[in-house]
Amino acid sequence: MPIVTVQMLEGRTDEQKKALVEEVTDAVTRTTGARKEAVTIVIEEMAKSHYAVGGKRISD
Structure with missing residues (x-):
């Protein structure tokens, strides 16, 4: 079982995360x-x- x-x-938007999950799974x-499951x-x-x-935060 791969994790x-x-x-x-x-x-990222929910749509982007959904696409990421599908592509990585594939x-x-x-x-x-x-198996996909x-x-x-x-x-x-x-x-x-x-x-x-x-040494610098991305938010700064």
Whole structure:
């Protein structure tokens, strides 16, 4: 049972997340042979104030 975690910054629409889940599920089933019903996708959204690159928060 493949479990895929996607970490991304907040701000995507429900439609974008739905499309992401469908595309990732298709890729996993195509490459691993797993049944679609066995693929689990977890989306973890981060606030822009909780993510930094080069010593600066994305929100700043």
